[in-house]
Amino acid sequence: MSASDGRGAEGREGLNRPRQASASDGRGAEGRESLDRPREPGTPDGGGAGRRDAPAAPGRPGAIEPVIKAVDLAVAFNGRTIFKDVTFEVRRGEIFVILGGSGCGKSTLLKALIGLVPLAAGHAWLLGEELAAADDAARRALLRRIGVMWQSGALFGSMTLAENVELPLEEHTDLPRPAREVLARAKLGLVGLGDAAARLPAEISGGMAKRAGIARAMALDPPLLFLDEPSAGLDPITSAGLDKLIRDIARETGTTFVVVTHELQSILAIGDRCIMLDKQAQGMIAEGDPRKLREESTHPTVRAFFRREAA
Numbered sequence: 521m522s523a524s525d526g527r528g529a530e531g532r533e534g535l536n537r538p539r540q541a542s543a544s545d546g547r548g549a550e551g552r553e554s555l556d557r558p559r560e561p562g563t564p565d566g567g568g569a570g571r572r573d574a575p576a577a578p579g580r581p582g583a584i585e586p587v588i589k590a591v592d593l594a595v596a597f598n599g600r601t602i603f604k605d606v607t608f609e610v611r612r613g614e615i616f617v618i619l620g621g622s623g624c625g626k627s628t629l630l631k632a633l634i635g636l637v638p639l640a641a642g643h644a645w646l647l648g649e650e651l652a653a654a655d656d657a658a659r660r661a662l663l664r665r666i667g668v669m670w671q672s673g674a675l676f677g678s679m680t681l682a683e684n685v686e687l688p689l690e691e692h693t694d695l696p697r698p699a700r701e702v703l704a705r706a707k708l709g710l711v712g713l714g715d716a717a718a719r720l721p722a723e724i725s726g727g728m729a730k731r732a733g734i735a736r737a738m739a740l741d742p743p744l745l746f747l748d749e750p751s752a753g754l755d756p757i758t759s760a761g762l763d764k765l766i767r768d769i770a771r772e773t774g775t776t777f778v779v780v781t782h783e784l785q786s787i788l789a790i791g792d793r794c795i796m797l798d799k800q801a802q803g804m805i806a807e808g809d810p811r812k813l814r815e816e817s818t819h820p821t822v823r824a825f826f827r828r829e830a831a
């Protein structure tokens with residue numbers, strides 16, 4: 521690694537656009553509202569015109585495949601279910617947020633999607649390929665098309681930012697050093713660190729480290745980028761700057777983002793759509809446009825989550 525279908529379950533609230541029944545999905549949306557408001561192109565929180573594609577219609581000729589299709593995912597550790605019946609789609613070019621309280625399984629879901637945690641049940645397709653069913657070569661090829669930035673940032677302390685960003689290029693391409701350097705500097709420029717390429721991780725702020733982590737995750741130009749708690753440990757102003765960067769990258773490059781976070785301001789600032797996991801429910805309790813969820817959800821847990829800071 522340089523690293524759907526909507527369906528209801530009891531007690532789950534889907535705030536999504538009206539869904540079509542899918543080929544693999546016989547169930548309805550029991551107990552789930554559906555409020556998914558496509559944002560206007562060019563609005564501050566929206567994507568650029570043409571960035572968002574129509575959702576996939578499984579089985580329909582010419583349908584655009586979702587970037588991620590997750591059906592009935594379940595993960596258990598030592599017999600303890602963390603989540604089950606998790607079903608969603610991520611559309612091309614959108615910023616999709618996995619949210620929920622501490623310990624509900626957000627990071628575990630991210631890891632399960634990219635094959636780092638085994639699924640107890642369900643199927644997940646990334647970029648049209650089911651990782652769990654892929655042979656080694658297909659798996660490697662798929663993971664090369666996926667970028668991941670972990671919460672820690674995980675930059676190598678003894679290497680400059682440019683060298684850190686070069687690493688995936690060195691590992692996964694035959695490009696000569698000068699070309700790698702040019703590409704690494706371009707990626708650092710994209711995240712606003714063009715002047716900091718020669719600095720070591722210890723010489724930069726937490727916000728800069730996150731930006732450098734994004735640059736490294738983007739080194740191979742992945743069409744799909746996972747960010748695990750990008751705002752963790754950042755002050756609100758730095759966090760807002762990072763949110764803007766994520767939105768700008770999505771708009772300018774068409775990269776699809778899946779962002780794990782419980783930071784409400786970030787969710788509202790960047791999320792085109794989201795799913796909310798809940799520890800007690802052991803799964804999804806809501807999905808859709810986060811701003812609509814905040815305004816219109818009647819689910820007590822969803823309301824409590826969205827109203828705590830935004831009120």
Ligand SMILES: Nc1ncnc2c1ncn2[C@@H]1O[C@H](COP(=O)(O)OP(=O)(O)OP(=O)(O)O)[C@@H](O)[C@H]1O
Binds near residue numbers: 620625629
């Ligand atoms: N490898 C593992 N083995 C056993 N339990 C695990 C493992 N990984 C995660 N867990 C447990 O799964 C649950 C969900 O963890 P996870 O880190 O996915 O939550 P989260 O929603 O990302 O939380 P946070 O917001 O606090 O990071 C927790 O109870 C955690 O202790």
